[in-house]
Amino acid sequence: MIDLRSDTVTAPTPAMRRAMAEAAVGDDVYDEDPTVRSLQERVADLFGHEAGLFTPTGSMANVLAVSLLVEPGQEVLAESRAHILRAELGAHGALAGITSRTWVEERGRLDLDAVRSLHAPDMGPFFVRTAAVSVENTHNFAGGTVVPLADLRALRTWADEVGVAVHVDGARIWNAHVATGTPLAGYGACADALAVCFSKGLGAPIGSMVLGSRELVERARVLRKRMGGGMRQVGVLAAAATYALDHHVERLAEDHEHARLLAEACGTDPDLTETNIVVVDVPDAAAVVAAAAEEGVRVGAVGPQRVRMLTHLDVSRSDVERAAKVLASVLA
Numbered sequence: 001m002i003d004l005r006s007d008t009v010t011a012p013t014p015a016m017r018r019a020m021a022e023a024a025v026g027d028d029v030y031d032e033d034p035t036v037r038s039l040q041e042r043v044a045d046l047f048g049h050e051a052g053l054f055t056p057t058g059s060m061a062n063v064l065a066v067s068l069l070v071e072p073g074q075e076v077l078a079e080s081r082a083h084i085l086r087a088e089l090g091a092h093g094a095l096a097g098i099t100s101r102t103w104v105e106e107r108g109r110l111d112l113d114a115v116r117s118l119h120a121p122d123m124g125p126f127f128v129r130t131a132a133v134s135v136e137n138t139h140n141f142a143g144g145t146v147v148p149l150a151d152l153r154a155l156r157t158w159a160d161e162v163g164v165a166v167h168v169d170g171a172r173i174w175n176a177h178v179a180t181g182t183p184l185a186g187y188g189a190c191a192d193a194l195a196v197c198f199s200k201g202l203g204a205p206i207g208s209m210v211l212g213s214r215e216l217v218e219r220a221r222v223l224r225k226r227m228g229g230g231m232r233q234v235g236v237l238a239a240a241a242t243y244a245l246d247h248h249v250e251r252l253a254e255d256h257e258h259a260r261l262l263a264e265a266c267g268t269d270p271d272l273t274e275t276n277i278v279v280v281d282v283p284d285a286a287a288v289v290a291a292a293a294e295e296g297v298r299v300g301a302v303g304p305q306r307v308r309m310l311t312h313l314d315v316s317r318s319d320v321e322r323a324a325k326v327l328a329s330v331l332a
């Protein structure tokens, strides 16, 4: 089976497993795991932030970050298909008491005019106040779209003027960085808090991180523990993430090239495939998923008429060429 359902299906490589086995560890609830500490410092430096906090999942990193920027009863603005609103099972409302409103942008990008018109300033005990804007980079359900740095900078400038915080869901920010050459610190400078994942394209089995000021990250540490996310000797997991940063960032360019091949085979405009995600509109998504599976290719349905496929570390060029043939014939 060639599994294109997600870039989270990768297995740790033998070298990554060795790095995990050899990791120095300590009790991370006491903040004494040296491998976790050095990963947190390294990633915070990469993004130009003061501190980072290792979390088990991207969903936890997002809910910690957003709930430190938005108080219960306030709102976050996000694009209509944002992962934080569509695929985190209501955590931001259910666990953090946050409300939301959305803008719609076909490719999942920021629409600053829409954000401006949605923005609700503090009007005392009458209206919900907008406390943060969340941007997903790259945007998962819109097809791996990159949010341009210039747009993020414009958002930062406006957000500072009106006193709103900026959250970036950077589960796949590594893909945006490799696709555009934008330094990670450039993205970091636009955000008050970011969530980044090591368990997507980077190929680690688990692990994400919240990034922000020292003060924000210390508050995140308390919230993480409250949510049951305090972890002990997780240097073994941070070692996988460290290995991924050393070896699996630049190679994302291959995944992007592979995704373009799939987009072409599916008859979509390859220029719309900026990173490692291809979304295709079809008459019957379930039928396409079943027909491709019969031929040994797994793709996912992300709507009744939309299928999604992702390239990753565990699909080779020859796998992608075979998958392209199968998909071209299924979609013909």
Ligand SMILES: Cc1ncc(COP(=O)(O)O)c(C=O)c1O
Binding pocket: 056, 057, 058, 059, 060, 062, 083, 084, 136, 138, 139, 140, 169, 171, 172, 197, 199, 208
């Ligand atoms: C854009 C985005 N943000 C956050 C997440 C959440 O990550 P996790 O599955 O580790 O909770 C995902 C997962 O696919 C994602 O695509």
